Amino acid sequence: MTGRYVVHLPVVATDLARAKVLARTADRSLAFLAHVDPGETTVSAEDDQGVRHRVVCDNRLETGRRCVLRVDHETPCASRLPRQPPNAARRHR
Secondary structure, three states, X not given: OXXXXXXXXXXXXXXXXXXXXXXXXXXXXXXXXXXXXXXXXXXXXXXXXXXXXXXXXXXXXXXOOEOOOEOOOOOOOOOOOOOOOOOOOOOOO
């Protein structure tokens, strides 16, 4: 028997994209806890839990930390999320 256990926290989303967003949000919210490993976060369909989709890039950086970007990112790996300008979400017409 191992000395490690994994907590499975079922949260329901209507599709894979929303499930990934929700999982990344939960990862960021719990990142202050030393035992949370965002690089191992996955999501699966409720009726096919054996097929898991990774949410966060699992590459280790030179510092030993994991990359915090989405699994399909095209930029170099990073230990923190890029900052966005305060009005980035606002659309200009």
